[in-house]
Amino acid sequence: MSYSDRRLEVTEAAWRVIIREGLDRTSMRAIAQELGSSTGVVTHYFRDKDELMLFALERVFENLFEDMKTSATGRHGIERLEQMIFAVLPLEASGVPGWKVWVAFLGYAIGREKLVREHQKRYEFLCQIICQELADLQAAKLIRDDIDLTLEANALIALVDGIGTGVVINPQQFKADQQRYLVRRHIKSLLATSNSSISVKR
Amino acid sequence: MSYSDRRLEVTEAAWRVIIREGLDRTSMRAIAQELGSSTGVVTHYFRDKDELMLFALERVFENLFEDMKTSATGRHGIERLEQMIFAVLPLEASGVPGWKVWVAFLGYAIGREKLVREHQKRYEFLCQIICQELADLQAAKLIRDDIDLTLEANALIALVDGIGTGVVINPQQFKADQQRYLVRRHIKSLLATSNSSISVKR
DNA sequence: TAAATAACATAACAACTGTTATGATAAAAT
DNA sequence: ATTTTATCATAACAGTTGTTATGTTATTTA
Numbered sequence: 001m002s003y004s005d006r007r008l009e010v011t012e013a014a015w016r017v018i019i020r021e022g023l024d025r026t027s028m029r030a031i032a033q034e035l036g037s038s039t040g041v042v043t044h045y046f047r048d049k050d051e052l053m054l055f056a057l058e059r060v061f062e063n064l065f066e067d068m069k070t071s072a073t074g075r076h077g078i079e080r081l082e083q084m085i086f087a088v089l090p091l092e093a094s095g096v097p098g099w100k101v102w103v104a105f106l107g108y109a110i111g112r113e114k115l116v117r118e119h120q121k122r123y124e125f126l127c128q129i130i131c132q133e134l135a136d137l138q139a140a141k142l143i144r145d146d147i148d149l150t151l152e153a154n155a156l157i158a159l160v161d162g163i164g165t166g167v168v169i170n171p172q173q174f175k176a177d178q179q180r181y182l183v184r185r186h187i188k189s190l191l192a193t194s195n196s197s198i199s200v201k202r
Numbered sequence: 203m204s205y206s207d208r209r210l211e212v213t214e215a216a217w218r219v220i221i222r223e224g225l226d227r228t229s230m231r232a233i234a235q236e237l238g239s240s241t242g243v244v245t246h247y248f249r250d251k252d253e254l255m256l257f258a259l260e261r262v263f264e265n266l267f268e269d270m271k272t273s274a275t276g277r278h279g280i281e282r283l284e285q286m287i288f289a290v291l292p293l294e295a296s297g298v299p300g301w302k303v304w305v306a307f308l309g310y311a312i313g314r315e316k317l318v319r320e321h322q323k324r325y326e327f328l329c330q331i332i333c334q335e336l337a338d339l340q341a342a343k344l345i346r347d348d349i350d351l352t353l354e355a356n357a358l359i360a361l362v363d364g365i366g367t368g369v370v371i372n373p374q375q376f377k378a379d380q381q382r383y384l385v386r387r388h389i390k391s392l393l394a395t396s397n398s399s400i401s402v403k404r
Numbered sequence: 405t406a407a408a409t410a411a412c413a414t415a416a417c418a419a420c421t422g423t424t425a426t427g428a429t430a431a432a433a434t
Numbered sequence: 435a436t437t438t439t440a441t442c443a444t445a446a447c448a449g450t451t452g453t454t455a456t457g458t459t460a461t462t463t464a
Contacts, residue, residue, distance in 0.1 A: 006441090018313065020313055021313045022310070022312055023312065024226030024310070027420080037443085038443045040441080040443050040444075041443090044442065049421095049422065100312050101312075105309065106371070107305050107307065107308050107309015107310050109309075111306070119371045148380075151376075154376065158361060158365050159361055159364055161368070162359070162360030162361055163364075165360070165367070166325070168312070169308070169325055170322050173325070173356055178350075182353075182357050229451065229452080239413085240413045242411080242413050242414075243412060246410085246412065251453090
């Protein structure tokens with residue numbers, strides 16, 4: 001209860017420091033200062049820095065995943081998949097901080113095999129989620145039946161990842177409707193050929 | 203000559219440490235040790251660590267860009283654009299190290315506005331290159347004339363970035379022919395309607 | 405040949421790092 | 435009411451960091 005809450009407060013303080021100072025400059029002392037307390041709090045709720053970092057990464061991912069689930073409920077068909085993807089895109093400025101932490105952790109994983117495996121687990125998990133959605137669409141004959149589900153799920157994730165990275169580096173690179181347009185077009189390229197059409201906005 | 207060569211040797215040693223130990227653990231001493239010499243060499247060829255890191259990032263980008271230019275020469279039309287993109291993809295294992303350093307620097311930029319601006323410059327430069335290629339294709343009526351060139355260039359870069367990141371995290375995620383297939387399909391979605399396998403509503 | 409500079413090595417510097425131990429205080433449990 | 439536990443503060447630890455100064459030795463240059 002109160003225990004878990006405090007753990008989350010520490011984690012959120014860590015996020016803020018990561019975004020403001022950089023992941024490698026996010027020291028125990030910096031987190032404690034951001035939290036307005038001493039390092040005793042940090043060391044009390046986390047065995048060591050590794051555990052804190054792993055938990056922080058875990059929370060970022062779960063926040064994104066929760067948003068995906070929420071956007072999926074009650075929807076069906078192509079729109080369901082679309083909304084699930086839209087949920088993780090940095091459509092508004094409020095989505096950028098999460099992406100910043102995500103990109104920071106991706107770079108931080110280079111040279112840290114343990115963290116790479118953590119990322120692998122999460123990408124694999126995401127892939128399975130999208131894969132299942134694609135399989136449902138395939139069963140409903142809404143998308144072509146000759147496509148490689150795993151490949152297409154990974155491709156969709158790659159596009160989202162690229163857009164997220166682009167926005168992190170340059171917030172004005174992709175406007176919200178441009179992000180949606182690109183994802184929609186990508187998904188439409190999977191549609192059954194009879195229905196295949198791309199409406200071009202001008 | 204010999205001056206510049208030595209600078210590059212230091213930079214390459216830095217790359218190896220970055221890939222093996224992580225960017226934040228790439229200290230002056232670690233680079234010197236990787237080079238088989240003392241820190242005196244490193245401090246002699248670089249004013250400070252910032253200059254070294256900036257130069258290392260610069261070199262990674264220029265290596266990728268050189269490969270792009272090489273793959274473009276002598277080619278024309280859609281194939282030219284395709285080959286330019288293929289050149290920067292991690293199609294073989296030999297392309298992965300460069301991408302690892304790239305991803306490491308992307309994450310390293312979070313919380314470092316100066317580095318973010320460096321990345322912006324490079325993404326903008328890449329965008330202009332692709333933009334020019336798309337404009338040429340448009341002038342030759344090989345792709346539709348109603349597409350937003352900047353958006354499509356950024357989208358192509360985002361896809362490549364996503365694939366590169368995916369391969370860095372999981373080398374088996376995208377096989378070479380899958381990478382090529384995804385890029386080819388993305389480019390085909392820009393083709394003029396008469397040649398396109400996808401019908402376009404206007 | 406003499407002087408100047410480039411190319412390194414070594415060492416010391418203060419600042420910062422994660423970790424750990426020790427206390428203090430408040431809440432909970434007995 | 436007493437003991438235990440949770441919560442936090444403080445401080446010291448050994449190790450690492452970038453930077454800088456001071457050497458030493460080649461290589462150019464004049």
